[in-house]
Amino acid sequence: MNSFTRSNQGLPGPGTEPAVLEMQGVSKVIKGKAIVDNLSFEIRRGEIIGLLGPNGAGKTTTIRMMTGLIRLSSGDVLVHGQSIQKNFKQAISQIGAIIENPEFYPHMTGYDNLRQYLRMSDGAGASRIDEVVELVGLQEAMTKKVRAYSLGMRQRLGIAQALLHSPKLLILDEPTNGLDPAGIREMRDYMRKIAEVEGIAILISSHMLAEIEQICHRAVVIQNGKLVTVTQLAEAPEARSEVSLAIRVDRLEAAQTVAEAVQGVKVTGMDEARSELHVHLPDGTVPELVAALSEAKVGVYRITENRQSLEEDFLKWTGGNRIA
Amino acid sequence: MRNFNLLVLNEWLKISKKRSHVIPYVILLVLSLVVGYISHTFGTDMYASAAEFTSDMLRPTGIGQVLTILVIIGTAGIVSREYSQGTIKFLLIRARSRTAILASKYVTVLLYTLSMLLVAVAALFLSGVVFYGLSGGEAGISTILTSLLYSMVYCAVYATIGFMLGILTKTTGVTIGATIFATMIDKVVIPREFYKYVLFPNLDLSAYQNGGAPMQGMTLSFSIVLLCGYTALFLLAGFAVFRRRDVA
Numbered sequence: 001m002n003s004f005t006r007s008n009q010g011l012p013g014p015g016t017e018p019a020v021l022e023m024q025g026v027s028k029v030i031k032g033k034a035i036v037d038n039l040s041f042e043i044r045r046g047e048i049i050g051l052l053g054p055n056g057a058g059k060t061t062t063i064r065m066m067t068g069l070i071r072l073s074s075g076d077v078l079v080h081g082q083s084i085q086k087n088f089k090q091a092i093s094q095i096g097a098i099i100e101n102p103e104f105y106p107h108m109t110g111y112d113n114l115r116q117y118l119r120m121s122d123g124a125g126a127s128r129i130d131e132v133v134e135l136v137g138l139q140e141a142m143t144k145k146v147r148a149y150s151l152g153m154r155q156r157l158g159i160a161q162a163l164l165h166s167p168k169l170l171i172l173d174e175p176t177n178g179l180d181p182a183g184i185r186e187m188r189d190y191m192r193k194i195a196e197v198e199g200i201a202i203l204i205s206s207h208m209l210a211e212i213e214q215i216c217h218r219a220v221v222i223q224n225g226k227l228v229t230v231t232q233l234a235e236a237p238e239a240r241s242e243v244s245l246a247i248r249v250d251r252l253e254a255a256q257t258v259a260e261a262v263q264g265v266k267v268t269g270m271d272e273a274r275s276e277l278h279v280h281l282p283d284g285t286v287p288e289l290v291a292a293l294s295e296a297k298v299g300v301y302r303i304t305e306n307r308q309s310l311e312e313d314f315l316k317w318t319g320g321n322r323i324a
Numbered sequence: 325m326r327n328f329n330l331l332v333l334n335e336w337l338k339i340s341k342k343r344s345h346v347i348p349y350v351i352l353l354v355l356s357l358v359v360g361y362i363s364h365t366f367g368t369d370m371y372a373s374a375a376e377f378t379s380d381m382l383r384p385t386g387i388g389q390v391l392t393i394l395v396i397i398g399t400a401g402i403v404s405r406e407y408s409q410g411t412i413k414f415l416l417i418r419a420r421s422r423t424a425i426l427a428s429k430y431v432t433v434l435l436y437t438l439s440m441l442l443v444a445v446a447a448l449f450l451s452g453v454v455f456y457g458l459s460g461g462e463a464g465i466s467t468i469l470t471s472l473l474y475s476m477v478y479c480a481v482y483a484t485i486g487f488m489l490g491i492l493t494k495t496t497g498v499t500i501g502a503t504i505f506a507t508m509i510d511k512v513v514i515p516r517e518f519y520k521y522v523l524f525p526n527l528d529l530s531a532y533q534n535g536g537a538p539m540q541g542m543t544l545s546f547s548i549v550l551l552c553g554y555t556a557l558f559l560l561a562g563f564a565v566f567r568r569r570d571v572a
Binding site: 064067068069070071088089090092093095097099100101102103104105106107108112116117119120121122161165 | 327330331333334337338341342343409410411413414415416417418419420421568570571572
């Protein structure tokens, strides 16, 4: 299904090189209320991290603190070992970001807008504009005024702007917002490419849990400003010992008897309407079960895996709160 | 320094890429010609030469005031519009300090003021040549330059007020409204001792010409010191707030 491997093999682990981003007990207190409370996590080179949390969890506040737009009440953010508070210029030069909606000067063309940001970055030549524009596929729109851009085009221009100074960390707030399905897919492929090829770390905050699940290596889940969990989304297949399957068969009762006879298989339920048998079993037992079923002349039509989706996990972690 | 110049260039482009940016210059030109025409047709030889006409009209009591209002309208949004457009986020996540970014904006405001003044001088002189001719009278280039200086001070202080208000309120409308209101009431004199320490009576330095004074006990150097103090205060307030403010 998905040829992309999420495993992080080959990348140096923590300790061998400084993390691209290090959140050290970051807090933001506004009027006595902790919007973000003692948040710590880190992002390593080439990693794609999802930032998840229900409404008002403090995602955007966290991102604004990372980019120096708002002050930290306590703690520190280190970008390549440089503090965003003490060495703002060095730290921010490693970050490219889109925070909430990408907003540009509407009366200027896409090209003029990018040139504005090029003049504010060090060491990037004019040819870099052509490079990033080609990367996001906006060549035709560059001479148009941004006023005439669709949200999807502004989103692409936002990415171009963020990559202009070749940052080490890309921070994207809802990057697929306003993109059509083709655009979302393109964006996903593109983000994988820059993470893998150029080793740029990416932090994505998104509504869409499925989106995060498909692209991210890890997800940082926060609620009420506190870290709930950091979960590895990129489990290698062999690491999972147990699987849940739904098997569609022609004779349900017979299938149940057969399945129960195989050692290690637990029948968790039956769906009469769809003629499906739900089983839970060790990964290695699957061929055995399939063989047993065909031996007993039970016709097998479909075998699908019942994976617990990130959404279920998410609701469990955040206590069923609405998704941001 | 090169980095800073590029920041100023950025700000200048943001203003000049607007299609409407020529309008204030056109207004100045048209207004100068109209004022020249009216004073020539209905007045009885008010001015002896183009230089006299120009230097008189350029003062804060003449075209200088209109010019100030145009400058305020033109520059009030330089900070506040970044907030209302949302472009402030992309602006502040660059490897440039907030101080440098704000300073480049202030320099741009001053450059804009200067450009407007130069256009006003040229337009008024042109109008003066058309209606009064070049020769005659005692006024010369130095009189024009003195008037230009008075207007420049008046205009720059107001531009600074507008700049500070734009930072504090983050609203272009309030900034324009409040500053224009100030230009309207600044001619009112409250005959009390404390009033000479207020900004308004000190704004128009041309009042000291020919040995006069806006109020008793005020001198040119007194006004200059006060204007410098106020300007420094406005800038300090603006920079302090802009540097520290959370961008939400």
